[in-house]
Amino acid sequence: MRVTVDVKGEDTHEIDLESVPTDGDAEPTYQDLLCEIELSPHEVSVLVDGRPVPEDQPVDSAELTVLRLIKGGSPSAGG
Amino acid sequence: MTGSTAELVVPEAIRDEILERARDGRPEEICGILGGEYDPAPDGRSRVRSQYPAENVAETPRTRYRIAPEEQLELFERLEGRGEEIVGFYHSHPRGPPRPSETDAKRATWPDRSYLIVSLEPRAVSAWRWRAGSECDATASRFERERIVRPDRRR
Numbered sequence: 001m002r003v004t005v006d007v008k009g010e011d012t013h014e015i016d017l018e019s020v021p022t023d024g025d026a027e028p029t030y031q032d033l034l035c036e037i038e039l040s041p042h043e044v045s046v047l048v049d050g051r052p053v054p055e056d057q058p059v060d061s062a063e064l065t066v067l068r069l070i071k072g073g074s075p076s077a078g079g
Numbered sequence: 080m081t082g083s084t085a086e087l088v089v090p091e092a093i094r095d096e097i098l099e100r101a102r103d104g105r106p107e108e109i110c111g112i113l114g115g116e117y118d119p120a121p122d123g124r125s126r127v128r129s130q131y132p133a134e135n136v137a138e139t140p141r142t143r144y145r146i147a148p149e150e151q152l153e154l155f156e157r158l159e160g161r162g163e164e165i166v167g168f169y170h171s172h173p174r175g176p177p178r179p180s181e182t183d184a185k186r187a188t189w190p191d192r193s194y195l196i197v198s199l200e201p202r203a204v205s206a207w208r209w210r211a212g213s214e215c216d217a218t219a220s221r222f223e224r225e226r227i228v229r230p231d232r233r234r
Contacts, residue, residue: 008155009165009189043188045148052148067151070133072183072194073108073143074172 003059005037007044007066013037017059027058034066044068083223084122087167087193087206088115088230093130094204100132101171101197107140110170112154114163119191125166126230131158135170143182144170167193167206177203179222193225 005013013036020028020036030046030053041055047065100109115128131154137143146154146168155165168189172180177198179187187194190211197204206227212219 008152009192045151047148047152050149050152065152067148067155068188069145069148069186070110070112070151070168070189071137071143071145072170072186073137073139073180074174075142075176075180075182 001059001062003033003062003064005033005064005066007037007039007068009068029056029058030064031055033059033064037066039066083208083210083225085118085120085208085223085225086124087195087225087227088124088126089195089206089227090127090230093127094227097130097169097195097197098204101173101199104135104171105173105199108135108137108142108144108171108173110135110144110146110168112146112151112158112168113166113193113195114158114161115166117164117166117192123191124228125193127166128163129158129161130169141173165189165192167195169195169197171197171199174200177201177205178224179207184220184222187220187222194222195227 001017003015020032022028022032031041045052045067048061111133112131113127116126118125133146133150135144136147137145175198187209194207206225207222208225210223
């Protein structure tokens with residue numbers, strides 16, 4: 001399957017799922033796809049049809065949106 | 080944190096809207112997205128055309144902010160539908176500091192975008208570009224201060 005990965009605010013990638021190395025799993029996961037485009041699950045969310053999907057699940061959609069997270073904060077007692 | 084020659088053009092009306100939201104939202108942090116013309120160059124000049132308020136869904140909103148991915152996507156689509164680009168983001172620090180905190184630096188993920196910070200104590204509005212370090216040297220990642228200018232001001 002050919003997967004289109006739209007990284008919002010950046011590039012759109014076309015990736016052949018068959019060419020994605022897996023971490024020992026039979027099928028590539030969303031995390032494997034992220035690794036392919038050098039993004040970490042810690043910095044992004046993967047969405048399918050506008051809804052976040054767990055990164056450790058096998059890819060089952062041909063169109064994905066990747067969003068870099070928007071978060072932060074001010075100092076608290078814990079720093 | 081270092082300085083840079085980048086600039087962020089912010090219309091006064093938008094700055095006032097964000098300040099008002101920050102005051103009304105106190106003691107919690109408020110957040111949102113800035114749309115307009117984005118210039119990633121080290122001496123780039125990005126221009127804010129619109130601000131898109133978002134809900135702060137952080138678990139501890141008095142000291143943290145987070146925009147839910149679903150709302151983020153919805154706002155990006157609205158922004159793109161108006162012919163704008165993602166210029167950056169804003170959030171408030173109800174009790175300061177008037178600069179990015181350690182938490183902001185740890186959680187920043189948008190290279191070269193502007194992070195506008197509204198501090199209420201002391202009252203100050205500042206803008207910063209997140210410059211990501213290389214894969215080999217992630218410790219080089221840092222916020223660079225950029226100048227906020229009004230639309231009518233020339234370089």
